[in-house]
Amino acid sequence: MKNRRLYSKVLLPLASLLVIGAAQAQDVDTSDIERAQSVVGETNREAAESQNRINRLSNSSSSLFEEFKVESDNLEALLVLNANWRRQIAIQEQELETIAESIGEVRNVTQELPLLMNRMIASIEQFIELDFPFHLDQRRARIQFVRDAIDNPNVSTAERFRQILVLYQTENSYGRTHETYSTSLELDGVQRDVDMMRVGRISLTFQTKDRSMTGAWNPETRQWQTLDPAEYRNAVRDAINVSSGMIAPEIFELPIVAPELAQ
Known part of the structure; x- marks a missing residue:
């Protein structure tokens, strides 16, 4: 009985202490948890902000990289285009030199061309007068037409020379x-x-x-x-x-003066 009473006396204070300790522990744990949760929340917010900054920096970096690639491609295209232009300019400079030389030659030819055309007309005129006497009026009229063209200041040099060539071609066709x-x-x-x-x-x-x-x-x-x-x-x-086409083609005989051997 004494032992039981002793145990009861001892358990009562212990129970009281446990109740008081539990109550105190409960008060301390709630405050710490709240502070811990606040710290965790702040940490999460900072982590989220850090992640946002990282995402923005990553997006900015990707955008800059893409812009760099575009500008790099543009630069490469401009370099290729510039090289092509340089080659074209070099070719054009060579052509300009050739044209300049041709212009100098044209000046000389232009100065000599009137004399050449007059000689050509005189030569074809003499040839017609010594040729067989067919269509003399028409052939002489062509010569006069070319002479008028040469004397006409409104007719270009190229057209004058073309008229002479047409005259020669017409006369040449008679032989065929x-x-x-x-x-x-x-x-x-x-x-x-x-x-x-x-x-x-x-x-x-x-x-x-x-x-x-x-x-x-x-x-x-x-x-x-x-x-x-x-x-x-x-x-x-x-x-x-x-x-004249009145009968079918056939072999016919015509008087022809036989050519002579050159002496």
Whole structure:
């Protein structure tokens, strides 16, 4: 019984102490927890702000890097473009030098060109007068037309020279063609209507409309020469018909002066 009472006496103070200690411990723990939570919250806020700053710096860094890449690409493109321009400028400078040399040559040619054109006209005019006498009025008219163009101040030098070249080309074409046309000739003091047959520049023959007279141009005597009707009347008439398209093409005979060997 004494022991039980002793234990009871001892337990009562201990229980009281535990209750008081628990109450005190409860008061101390609540305050510390609140302070700890406040510290944790502040730490979290600071961490969040730090993370935000890190994110902003990261985004800014990425943006700057992208801008750097764009500017770097632009710089590379400009360098390539600049190199191309330098090559083009070098080529253009060479072309300018060539043009300058050509201009100097053109000045010399321009000074000599009028004399050359006059000589060309005089040469072709002399050639026509010495050639077979076909279409003389037309050919002389072409020469006069070119002379008028040369004397006209409103006609450019290029156009004048072109007209001369056209004149030469026209005369040159006569050597590769044949034709038949009607004209009139003075034969034995009488003007007669004839059919003229030209084959290049190797033969120029005629026959009167009534076929009573057949002849050819003799380049040696530079006169019209009558031919033997029995030998050439039908041959010349057939040639005229072939050239004018009245009959089918065939081989025909024409009087041709044989070329001479050069001495």
